[in-house]
Every structure is written in C-alpha cells, then in structure tokens.
Amino acid sequence: MARGSPTTEPTTACWRVGILFSATGVTAAVETSQLGGTLLAIDEINAAGGVLGRRVEAVITDPASDPRAYRRLAEQLLVEEGVRLLFGGYMSSTRKAMLPVVEAHGGLLFYPTLYEGFEYSRHCVYTGAAPNQNSIQLATYLLRHYGNRFFLIGSDYVYPYESNRIMSDFVVQSRGRVVGEVYVPLGAPDSAFGEVMERVREAEPDVIFSTVVGADTARLYAAHHAAGFDSRRLPIASLTTSEAEVSLMARGIAAGHITAAPFFETLGTPAARRFVAAFKRRNGMHMPVTAAAEAAYFQMHLAAAALARAGTDAPGDLLAQLGGCTFEAPQGRVRMEASNHHTWLRPRIARLDADGRFKVVWDAGASVKPDPYCVVQNLDDWPADGRQFALS
Structure with a gap:
C-alpha cells in the first residue's frame, strides 16, 4: 500500500x-x-x-x-x-x-x-x-438507426451477463431479435475473437452489442476489422468501450463504433x-x-x-x-x-471518428434520475430527444 x-x-x-x-x-x-x-x-x-x-x-x-x-x-x-x-x-x-x-x-x-x-x-x-441512464438510450438509438437484429458478446463474469439480459429485454420489447450471444474469458487470445466474428458472420446481425471489458476490447475491435466488417453497416455498440480501451487500438480500428456514457473527453x-x-x-x-x-x-x-x-x-x-x-x-x-x-447523470451517445475520438451524436439535454431496477423500461415510452425522463 x-x-x-x-x-x-x-x-x-x-x-x-x-x-x-x-x-x-x-x-x-x-x-x-x-x-x-x-x-x-x-x-x-x-x-x-x-x-x-x-x-x-x-x-x-x-x-x-x-x-x-x-x-x-x-x-x-x-x-x-x-x-x-x-x-x-x-x-x-x-x-x-x-x-x-x-x-x-x-x-x-x-x-x-x-x-x-x-x-x-x-x-x-x-x-x-445505471441501466436507465445508458442501456435504454443506446438500445433506442441503435434500433432506430441500424436495425433490430442484435448479436451480444461479453466477457465471462457477472456484469456482461446481466447487462446483456437487460439489453435483450429492451430489444425484444421493440419486436427485435437477439440472433447470437457469446462470452469469452478475461484475457482470451486473439483467436477467440476471430472465432466470434465467424459466428457473427453466420448470424447476420444489424448491431453487435459488446460488454467485453479492459484490454480484451482492443482484440474484439481488431477482430471485427480483420473480418472485413464495415462499422457503418455493422457497428460495435458498447457501454464499456471508453477512451482508455480505444488508446490500446491501432489507428482507424475504432472508427464508426458507438458508446453511451455521461462523459467523453471531447465534450x-x-x-x-x-x-x-x-x-x-x-x-x-x-x-x-x-x-x-x-x-x-x-x-x-x-x-x-x-x-x-x-x-x-x-x-x-x-x-x-x-x-x-x-x-x-x-x-x-x-x-x-x-x-x-x-x-x-446526463446520458449521451457518441461515435468514434477516424482519429479514435468520440463525437457526441445524441444528448439527453439534462440529468436523468437513477432507476437501478428499471421500473420504467419500455422503449416505446422513450422519446426521440430523450427528454421525457430527463429532469433538470
């Protein structure tokens, strides 16, 4: 100490x-x-x-x-x-x-x-x-802009399982479909993420929702790039990809992918x-x-x-x-x-540019009361600008 x-x-x-x-x-x-x-x-x-x-x-x-x-x-x-x-x-x-x-x-x-x-x-x-301050906003944004077929990938511990369960609930409520779900051990080799990308190719999703954490995030994004996927058509959307994980990636690997968070370095x-x-x-x-x-x-x-x-x-x-x-x-x-x-907290959604910098594409406009038990969790109730549940 x-x-x-x-x-x-x-x-x-x-x-x-x-x-x-x-x-x-x-x-x-x-x-x-x-x-x-x-x-x-x-x-x-x-x-x-x-x-x-x-x-x-x-x-x-x-x-x-x-x-x-x-x-x-x-x-x-x-x-x-x-x-x-x-x-x-x-x-x-x-x-x-x-x-x-x-x-x-x-x-x-x-x-x-x-x-x-x-x-x-x-x-x-x-x-x-909490999930009502990032997950529901991200799900709404993805469903409206990319499609309703989701592939879920996470690290193998409690948060990814629970976060993916919540995201699945939101997607199904909007008549979407989870077309695949897979978990990889912490510290998994590059080959493990390459195998996941082959499963993604077979499933043909509209969006990949990632709850992979830490240094493994860079391996996931590199595998997506190596598989030839276009982030404009098949983005990785995540709550756990921050500037720290992007800093571990080669230039251009992160471009086009999406994160929801209350703060970004580029604000x-x-x-x-x-x-x-x-x-x-x-x-x-x-x-x-x-x-x-x-x-x-x-x-x-x-x-x-x-x-x-x-x-x-x-x-x-x-x-x-x-x-x-x-x-x-x-x-x-x-x-x-x-x-x-x-x-x-104030929810925001951002997309990564070619230089690996987050650019905000959606902002709730005010802080949102925490609802850790997702008492209000119907996506149909969440308006396009997010302000229904945003209180100053």
Whole structure:
C-alpha cells in the first residue's frame, strides 16, 4: 500500500480514505484513469484548504484486477488501516467481492463505474450509470438507426451477463431479435475473437452489442476489422468501450463504433475542458480521460462536501448529508438520489471518428434520475430527444 499521492503529504490530522484501483491486470488502463481522477479531486480539495481544515490523505492499493485481491485489500484498509471510506472498483465482480467486507465492518464504498443495476446497499454509493441512464438510450438509438437484429458478446463474469439480459429485454420489447450471444474469458487470445466474428458472420446481425471489458476490447475491435466488417453497416455498440480501451487500438480500428456514457473527453463545455486540461496536467498528456475517471473525480468532491456537512467520516452520518449534495461535474450538474444511493447523470451517445475520438451524436439535454431496477423500461415510452425522463 502506498500512502498519499505525489502531491498529498500525510499528516496526523487528516481524513484518510482507501483507494482501490488496479495499476495492473486486464482493466488497468481504465482503472488508472479512475485513479487519476480521484487524485486530481484530492489535490483540488487539499489546495482549497482540505475539509474543515484537515487534508485528505489517500491510502492507495493495486488490486491487480483480481476480485479476491479487492476483498482482501478492502478488509485490510478497514480493519488494519482504520479507514472508513473506500473509493474504487471497476468490474462488478470486484464490487461484489468488496461489499460483504464493507458491510461487515461498517464502512462505505464509493463505486464510480457503470454497472448492471438491480442492487442496493446502505454501504455503497453508486456514481456510475445505471441501466436507465445508458442501456435504454443506446438500445433506442441503435434500433432506430441500424436495425433490430442484435448479436451480444461479453466477457465471462457477472456484469456482461446481466447487462446483456437487460439489453435483450429492451430489444425484444421493440419486436427485435437477439440472433447470437457469446462470452469469452478475461484475457482470451486473439483467436477467440476471430472465432466470434465467424459466428457473427453466420448470424447476420444489424448491431453487435459488446460488454467485453479492459484490454480484451482492443482484440474484439481488431477482430471485427480483420473480418472485413464495415462499422457503418455493422457497428460495435458498447457501454464499456471508453477512451482508455480505444488508446490500446491501432489507428482507424475504432472508427464508426458507438458508446453511451455521461462523459467523453471531447465534450466542449467549459467545465469539461477545464477538467480534461487539469487531468492531463496532473496525470500526463497521454492519459485518456474516461467517463469512469470523471465519476471517480466528482464522487470524491461529493464525499468531501458531505464530510464537511457531517463533520465526521462515520458512514451513517456521511450518508445522511450526502443525499442533499450536488456538484458541478464536467458532464454537468450531478446529485445524489437519497432514496437509492445512485446519482443523477446526463446520458449521451457518441461515435468514434477516424482519429479514435468520440463525437457526441445524441444528448439527453439534462440529468436523468437513477432507476437501478428499471421500473420504467419500455422503449416505446422513450422519446426521440430523450427528454421525457430527463429532469433538470
């Protein structure tokens, strides 16, 4: 464990927080961006005087994309280090590995990653997108612009199975059809994705929906390109392909493919530009700025605001204050929904250009209330501009 960031000096009078992002392993690229967003927020909080005059100190770990390591390190942070607040996790398998430990020891986990929904814990704050903030918008867009025959491919763990189940429900509701579904192990070889593309060719879908994660994403997109598919006619649409995964691809491989997320590095708003510039100054010009990094950034600011209100890092007291907190995030204003511990977020859809940069093609125009259980999930009720469920 490393205590503190390069710009954070530990003191005896500080707020100590546990950080769990992988610097190694299959999801290292995107989790490194999450760490960068977290440490940028801590730098900003400390530069402004800390919280109630006390600095925030980061106790940093590298769980190496291994759920067992997440569980072990979370327990170590809570029990041996005496930390109450944990920030981290990317794959749902890692969140699910940590939660029993966090609940058992009375801690609070801030989880900055899109996920499959259908979960609630008094010991978890969810700042990534729920399915009603990305999946339903993406399904609607794809059905209207590409067709209703979907091929689903995912990594072999909990999030892809559940996310694909939700996407299947949306597609079937719109009288579409899932013409294939396949899962590949994390770290699968190039040949595995080549075989998947042969199955795609046989199925003749209109869209490939991918829940492949991490470094495997680059192998999937390369296999699509090598198979000769045209992304203008058969795009890969994904919730898990971010700037971090695109940075692992050869130039041109990603062009034409589609992602739904609340934030993209290319957003042109003043707040987004300031964030991207500050992120790169701190973490290096080469570091991709992802939606997961933005969530990691604003969740730390939300936690600091709640900490200032509560005057303590006791999770129960902090949660009582968190429900009233808002923050002008790079994506736009975000706020916590006290009823389910999820975050109001602004859905967007973007297409990758020839230079591997996301260009927004659809924007909800406002933040959307989190509905992790998809109580409202009929695509026929979702209008073309997305505003029916978008609340300022």
